Amino acid sequence: MKIKPFKVEQWMNEYEMDAIYNIAETCVDSMSLSELIQLSGVDRESLLDEILDMKMTYGYITGNPRLKDAIAGLYKGIERDHILTTNGGIGANNLVLNTIVEPGDKVVSIIPTYQQLYSIPESLGAEVHVMYLQKENDFLPDMKKLKEMVDGDTKIICLNNPNNPTGALIPDQMMEEIVTLAKSVDAYILCDEVYRGLNQDGSYHKSIVELYDKGIGTSSMSKVFSLAGLRLGWLVTGDEELMERLFSHRDYSIISCGVVDEVFGALALENKDKVLGRNLKIIRENLKILDDWINAHERFSYVKPIAGTTALVFYDYDISAFEFCTGLMEHSKTFVTPGSCFEYENSFRIGYAASREILIEGLKNLEDYCKGLE
Known part of the structure; x- marks a missing residue:
């Protein structure tokens, strides 16, 4: 069976683990198992004993x-x-x-x-x-x-x-x-x-x-x-x-x-109510950060997301999506995904549900990188 290369997964495979400011991530800020156990309120030792005894x-x-x-x-x-x-x-x-x-x-x-x-x-x-x-x-x-x-x-x-x-x-x-x-x-x-x-x-x-x-x-x-x-x-x-x-x-x-x-x-x-409470808070606060940033930068535009964790951001620079995103990675280890992975040029996918600190620093790096494109 012949199948086309999976563009977005190949992009993630190549660069994700080297990123310092990963604002390409599509999951809401990942939890540790310790955080999940604490959030759920179950007894940690009893749960771990149960798991360790499982065949x-x-x-x-x-x-x-x-x-x-x-x-x-x-x-x-x-x-x-x-x-x-x-x-x-x-x-x-x-x-x-x-x-x-x-x-x-x-x-x-x-x-x-x-x-x-x-x-x-x-x-x-x-x-x-x-x-x-x-x-x-x-x-x-x-x-x-x-x-x-x-x-x-x-x-x-x-x-x-x-x-x-x-x-x-x-x-x-x-x-x-x-x-x-x-x-x-x-x-x-x-x-x-x-x-x-x-x-x-x-x-x-x-x-x-x-x-x-x-x-x-x-x-x-x-x-x-x-x-x-x-x-x-x-x-x-x-x-x-x-x-x-x-x-x-x-x-x-x-x-x-x-x-x-x-x-x-x-x-x-x-x-789920506790997990969703945590995660809805993250995406709402972080989308406001992203939306304020987009509105403050006239060379960027998007349709504001209604749901999920990602947005497709378009830019007004004469550079391909792949070149834009690899350049940003080389500039500051800041990671976004080329829109060309989704068949849309002059754009990139941003995952805005990372930690607040990573998102803020990533956007600062993006702004600094684009100064060199003008």
């Missing part, structure tokens, strides 16, 4: 029931049997696409988004049709264009909501329009929802699985819950026939997730 078996093949019940609590009307755990959200997307998509299928995907959602179908021999989101439209889907793209041959529509890298959030009413469109041609909808729950206004936003019986939602412990190191993700669907197929494909790629990871994942989700 390192495969554990529950379809996922620890305690964890799956905690995941179900993130949705309305979802039960344990609607959930499969995976190795990260990336594993969930990969499993869904490899289960559903076959050579010759028509796939409709939006860009910018996580590259899995269009490069994996393409590698499987699908006919991939992409719609580029426009800054002028607040990076929301153009429903007229989407209706022109989706027809009776469409097998699956791939979305990312909230959007990575723009922070746009498709309103529930628009999502219902997309569901109506998918229903009209009996197409699946895969919605990568790894940033779901990080709305700036704190409101509840419906998952695709709450709107559509052929909807599949994917998520993880990484972005919203600050625990990327657990490598835990999941997919959710109410489509029983599809779930059987997903489980069958899963046998070939995952078997099970780590038993220790599942304990800490369950602990975090059982205390």
Whole structure:
């Protein structure tokens, strides 16, 4: 199987560990396990004794029931049997696409988004049709264009909501329009929802699985819950026939997730209100810092994020995105991601949910770097 290089992951792999001011990070400021234990209020010694006494078996093949019940609590009307755990959200997307998509299928995907959602179908021999989101439209889907793209041959529509890298959030009413469109041609909808729950206004936003019986939602412990190191993700669907197929494909790629990871994942989700309280505070305070900075620098612009942890920032300098970002890294070990990783030039993705200090220093370095471009 031939597949295109995963641009954003290759960029992160090459530079992330050398960065001092990492404002490319997409997770809310990562927690240590000690912080999670303290936040949850459980007895540290009892928990550690429990973990140290655990036998390192495969554990529950379809996922620890305690964890799956905690995941179900993130949705309305979802039960344990609607959930499969995976190795990260990336594993969930990969499993869904490899289960559903076959050579010759028509796939409709939006860009910018996580590259899995269009490069994996393409590698499987699908006919991939992409719609580029426009800054002028607040990076929301153009429903007229989407209706022109989706027809009776469409097998699956791939979305990312909230959007990575723009922070746009498709309103529930628009999502219902997309569901109506998918229903009209009996197409699946895969919605990568790894940033779901990080709305700036704190409101509840419906998952695709709450709107559509052929909807599949994917998520993880990484972005919203600050625990990327657990490598835990999941997919959710109410489509029983599809779930059987997903489980069958899963046998070939995952078997099970780590038993220790599942304990800490369950602990975090059982205390989701405390974790979200911490993380919403971080993204709200940090977005104000970023927004003030953008407004003070006329050569930069963006659509202010509604949700998530990232923004796509455009700049007015005659330099490619790759050159801009490598130059910034060389200048001060300050790390952002080229917009070209998402097919958008003259821009970069910033992750504004790092620690407050890192964000402030990173923006200072960015300002100083740009003085040399003028």
